[in-house]
Amino acid sequence: MKTCIACGMPMKDASEHAMNDPKKDYCIYCARPDGSMQSFDEKLESMADFIVRTQGFDRKAALRAAEDMMKKLPAWEGCF
Template sequence: MKSCIACGMPMTQIADYPLYDISKNYCKYCAHADGSMKNFEEKLDCLTKHYINFHKMDHIIAKQTAYVVLKKLPAWKRK
């Protein structure tokens, strides 16, 4: 089973891949409509909003948490 290099989501079904392309190593949530991978800033913003909306976190804490989580993933380790 693959995990998304950009968010860590397990990709267990073909529908989890961008444009159903199983050769990609990132999920549909980390892809633009054309199938290209979103950049770090886009993922940071998305995850920050997720933490604010679903975990009721303060914006500053949500952004710091998102940054720490993302930096541990293969796509963002060297950035």
């Protein structure tokens, strides 16, 4: 089972990969509408939005948590 390089989500089957393509290393939640992978800034924003929406963090705390999580993911190795 692959893990999304951009958010860390496990990808069990093809439908969880971007564009239903198991060759893609990133998931449907990290893909733009055209199927390409979100940029660092886009992912940081979308991950923080997700944390605010599901866990109710203050926006700044959510951004910090998202950044901390992204530090450990291969897609963003060169971004810190």
